[in-house]
Amino acid sequence: MCRIAFWQWVFTRIEVKRCRLDNEIGEILGSQLDAEKSAGRPVRLVRSRISAKAAKLLFKKLVEGLE
Structure with a gap:
């Protein structure tokens, strides 16, 4: 369910x-998405990479908030 929600x-x-x-x-995510799409990468691959990067960034922010 998390992967579907991120997508x-x-x-x-x-x-x-x-x-x-x-x-x-x-x-950050928008600029990376635009750069990868303009480079001609497949949209599904770009979305997958953005989802992975978003998970890392959001987890980092969550940990910062807990400290």
Whole structure:
């Protein structure tokens, strides 16, 4: 379920430029997504990479919040 939720989040909140998050994570993920798509990589692969990077960034922020 988590993978499906991440995929939907990337598909609706990160990939669509006008709906991007207005914070550091949104900027990082959005710029990487744009760069990889413009490089001609398959969209499914790009979404998968963005989901993995988002999980790492969000986990890092969660740990920072707990300290």
